[in-house]
Amino acid sequence: MTAIGAGPPADVPAVRCTGLRQAFGDTVAVDGIDLEVRPGEVFGLLGPNGAGKTTTIRMITTLLPAPPGAIEVFGIDVARRRSAVRRLLGYVPQQLSADGTLSGRENVALFARLFDVPRRDRDAQVDAVLTAVDLLDVADRQVKTYSGGMVRRLELAQALVSAPRVLVLDEPTVGLDPVARDGVWDRITDIRLATGMTVLVTTHAMQEADAQCDRIALMHRGRVQALGTPADLRGALGPDATLDDVFRHHTGDTLADRSGGLRDVRAARRTAGRLG
Amino acid sequence: MSVLPVAPPAASAEDPGPLGTLATAARRVATMCLVELQRLRHDRSELVTRAVQPALWLLVFGQVFTRIHAIPTGDTPYLDFLAPGILAQSALFIAIFYGIQIIWERDAGVLSKLLVTPTPRMALVTAKAFAAGVRAVAQAVVVLLLALVLGVALSPNPLHWLGVVVALLLGSAFFCCLSITIAGLVLSRDRLMGIGQAITMPLFFASNALYPVELMPGWLQVINHVNPLSYEVEALRGLLIGTPARLWLDFAVLLLAAAAMITIASSLLPRLVRG
Numbered sequence: 001m002t003a004i005g006a007g008p009p010a011d012v013p014a015v016r017c018t019g020l021r022q023a024f025g026d027t028v029a030v031d032g033i034d035l036e037v038r039p040g041e042v043f044g045l046l047g048p049n050g051a052g053k054t055t056t057i058r059m060i061t062t063l064l065p066a067p068p069g070a071i072e073v074f075g076i077d078v079a080r081r082r083s084a085v086r087r088l089l090g091y092v093p094q095q096l097s098a099d100g101t102l103s104g105r106e107n108v109a110l111f112a113r114l115f116d117v118p119r120r121d122r123d124a125q126v127d128a129v130l131t132a133v134d135l136l137d138v139a140d141r142q143v144k145t146y147s148g149g150m151v152r153r154l155e156l157a158q159a160l161v162s163a164p165r166v167l168v169l170d171e172p173t174v175g176l177d178p179v180a181r182d183g184v185w186d187r188i189t190d191i192r193l194a195t196g197m198t199v200l201v202t203t204h205a206m207q208e209a210d211a212q213c214d215r216i217a218l219m220h221r222g223r224v225q226a227l228g229t230p231a232d233l234r235g236a237l238g239p240d241a242t243l244d245d246v247f248r249h250h251t252g253d254t255l256a257d258r259s260g261g262l263r264d265v266r267a268a269r270r271t272a273g274r275l276g
Numbered sequence: 277m278s279v280l281p282v283a284p285p286a287a288s289a290e291d292p293g294p295l296g297t298l299a300t301a302a303r304r305v306a307t308m309c310l311v312e313l314q315r316l317r318h319d320r321s322e323l324v325t326r327a328v329q330p331a332l333w334l335l336v337f338g339q340v341f342t343r344i345h346a347i348p349t350g351d352t353p354y355l356d357f358l359a360p361g362i363l364a365q366s367a368l369f370i371a372i373f374y375g376i377q378i379i380w381e382r383d384a385g386v387l388s389k390l391l392v393t394p395t396p397r398m399a400l401v402t403a404k405a406f407a408a409g410v411r412a413v414a415q416a417v418v419v420l421l422l423a424l425v426l427g428v429a430l431s432p433n434p435l436h437w438l439g440v441v442v443a444l445l446l447g448s449a450f451f452c453c454l455s456i457t458i459a460g461l462v463l464s465r466d467r468l469m470g471i472g473q474a475i476t477m478p479l480f481f482a483s484n485a486l487y488p489v490e491l492m493p494g495w496l497q498v499i500n501h502v503n504p505l506s507y508e509v510e511a512l513r514g515l516l517i518g519t520p521a522r523l524w525l526d527f528a529v530l531l532l533a534a535a536a537m538i539t540i541a542s543s544l545l546p547r548l549v550r551g
């Protein structure tokens with residue numbers, strides 16, 4: 001991080017959740033979560049469908065209400081100062097959410113404007129993030145002509161154009177082929193090297209979490225079942241354990257759905273149709 | 277070679293105060309209107325397809341009823357009388373669509389992404405409302421050109437045209453937010469489509485768009501008086517073809533109605549996101 005001075009001291013966690021809870025009617029989606037994401041690390045929320053990953057993310061990103069003191073982003077209370085927190089976040093939701101009727105460049109410029117990037121820097125900043133995600137040469141095409149991997153990278157650009165301190169990604173690679181998947185992760189890694197940004201990511205892909213995350217919180221039924229580096233988690237189970245084994249150990253044998261799956265699948269299909 | 281932007285120190289996190297919030301809101305409205313124009317530029321054919329229905333009203337209904345003099349409109353030819361009504365109707369149909377669009381945006385994650393920007397909810401709703409207005413005005417240009425071709429005598433006064441734009445913006449803002457409000461109550465696109473269809477035609481028929489108020493039965497006149505569409509039509513008609521209009525009242529009603537509906541729709545936005 002090149003910016004020094006008025007920023008918070010280095011020991012303030014990028015994200016701190018304390019006793020996080022959220023219920024929808026009778027469904028307790030998040031049931032008492034405590035965690036700290038350190039500045040500059042890639043932190044993975046790992047868990048089966050319906051574990052409560054998206055709900056946790058939506059609380060951190062101010063989309064769902066949280067009580068005062070429950071969530072802090074770089075020391076700022078999400079419940080008290082939403083706008084200030086939003087300025088620190090770049091968010092990519094689970095669904096493919098770019099606007100198919102606009103060009104890639106227009107999609108990114110929209111978010112530059114919504115984050116009040118000054119007019120004199122705007123064009124340069126939009127070009128810089130489009131370059132960083134390898135989309136500059138197709139930037140003026142309508143997004144409905146993009147592939148899934150390209151849309152995901154465009155969404156990264158949208159999230160990055162405001163120079164966030166924390167990048168929040170909800171299943172950034174779900175539905176992508178292995179090449180597109182690597183494309184997304186390579187971009188994230190480059191960007192992190194260039195900016196020192198903190199990344200909070202959810203996934204149910206074990207290998208991905210193992211390869212990409214500095215630390216992992218394994219979630220199941222709204223709780224954190226295990227937390228640590230991928231090596232720690234594997235080591236705790238035995239010398240030859242894979243992260244898959246860790247996952248099975250903590251969530252039971254299956255990847256069986258709770259009701260969360262269908263909602264998300266439906267939403268993803270709708271998105272596909274829209275971008276179509 | 278361009279460099280990636282690096283986060284500034286968290287100094288911009290101060291509370292902007294009411295003036296700052298207002299400035300933010302104004303910028304957001306401008307941004308969303310710009311995006312609406314960009315969308316229109318990418319899909320100009322929509323201007324044409326959406327002109328078909330008003331064209332039919334003017335060509336068929338307007339021409340026929342002008343000829344048979346079935347609806348007495350004094351010295352004004354019926355087609356001239358009808359044109360502003362059809363203008364308001366086309367704006368109404370466009371605006372009502374925005375509630376459906378916002379549910380779609382919620383399902384697609386777009387709304388979440390917009391709400392994780394430093395944009396107050398009310399600014400976002402206001403911005404949507406005026407984006408609907410921008411589209412309505414673009415559509416109005418097409419409808420008015422058609423009216424000119426059909427020989428409707430439109431006012432040449434540029435001030436009147438400015439008034440037309442304002443009336444369309446305010447009217448569209450109201451109906452757009454009405455539809456976002458219903459979206460926030462029913463939360464599902466299918467139900468909203470049903471309700472949208474069930475209310476637009478009555479709003480249209482229970483207004484002065486097709487016939488003078490004096491011809492309405494008493495109960496319809498009562499509805500007409502609380503229907504913002506009637507005030508929009510009265511203003512448009514007064515400005516475009518010079519029929520008597522209470523312009524101050526019309527604009528005051530439109531402004532208040534739009535402001536009230538923006539407030540209500542904003543208060544339902546969290547419910548829509550949570551939904």
Ligand SMILES: Nc1ncnc2c1ncn2[C@@H]1O[C@H](COP(=O)(O)OP(=O)(O)OP(=O)(O)O)[C@@H](O)[C@H]1O
Nearest residue numbers: 024029049050051052053054055259260261550551
């Ligand atoms: N808006 C909502 N209304 C009702 N229930 C909800 C809502 N959002 C989430 N839930 C429920 O809360 C639980 C956790 O859902 P969540 O989306 O957080 O899981 P997830 O870990 O993100 O799952 P996935 O991997 O499928 O995305 C699920 O049982 C889900 O059905």
Ligand SMILES: [Mg+2]
Nearest residue numbers: 053054094264
């Ligand atoms: Mg999820």
